[in-house]
Amino acid sequence: MEINTFEPRTDLSELHEAIAAIKAEIAKVIVGQHQMVDLLTAGLLANGHILIEGVPGVAKTLAAKLLAGAIDAKFSRIQFTPDLMPADVLGTSIFNPQSKEFEYKKGPIFGNIILIDEINRAPAKTQAALFEVMEERQVTNDGQTHLLDQPFMVVATQNPIEQEGTYRLPEAQLDRFLFKIEVKYPSLQDEISILQAANTQGGQHQMLAQIQPVVSAATVLRLQQKVREVLMEEKLLQFIASLVNETRMNPSIYLGASPRASIAVMNCAKAVAVMNNRDFVTPDDIVYILPHILRHRIVLTPEREMEGITPDEIIAEILKAVEVPR
Secondary structure, three states, rough: OOOOOOOOOOOOOOHHHHHHHHHHHHOOOOOHHHHHHHHHHHHHHHOOOEEEOOOOOOOOHHHHHHHHOOOOOOOEEEOOOOOOOHHHHHEEEEEEEEOOOEEEEEEOOOOEEEEEEOOOOOOHHHOHHHHHHHHEEEEEOOOOOEEOOOOOEEEEEOOOOOOOOOOOHHHHHHOOOOEEEEOOOHHHHHHHHHHHHHHHHOOOHHOOOOOOEEEEEHHHHHHHHHHOOOOOOHHHHHHHHHHHHHHHOOOEEEOOOOOHHHHHHHHHHHHHHHHHHOOOOOHHHHHHHHHHOOOOEEEEEEHHHHHHOOOOHHHHHHHHOOOOOO
């Protein structure tokens, strides 16, 4: 009897039902933008944070709100502004006159899905307040460590063209984002569909009211564990390491990717594999996910930037230079 080598050895039915349900809820409001929705879902399964970059009005914030709405978990939205302080995000100690002691009042970062809108509008000290919480999933206040509930995911948005009143994200913070999703304008047909939906369904508030939670927080944790169990062969681990190492050797790159990027590629490739009904990773999964993981982690030399070269073009060169395992 012939064995179907592409038949998953792990039961992925629960995972596929959850993915389909989440995408169906998002599709009630968002037209097109399939890659953004796929990457948001992959980021959730890989237990990572996501940075969405695009011009105003292309549904960056809306997509994050829809993802949160489809999950039965605590959602917080933080609007970053130039006068925002770290305590406004993390919380602070407040004196209780009855107990005559300071009590820690948790900030809005204590949630499961956190939307940070216009993340590059807050000053450096507020951005730095996210370092610990994004990497270690905890907040330290007055010497006390407060663990965050799981799952925990930050979805941040930023505008790529606006300079007034913005602060560039430091490399240490960018490295903590699993993906940087670049959202483009919709196609003409998609925009017509957007207008038709807005004309018949009313405003955004009415459309958001249609969204119902279809996956629980406990289910998300279970699915993340299934993704971690996906098989990855040794030669693919070597392929990932070679690709990331090439960013440190390339003469067009001033700052290459860190080992955190290698781990991100591995985890995300597993998520992409299960989204394609496989319990093993292929080179195509790695090739597909690589630009979204590396584009915000590498810094080009000033000469290449002046020539108008983009990180995605250099990443394409690296993919051609490294042999794909068979």
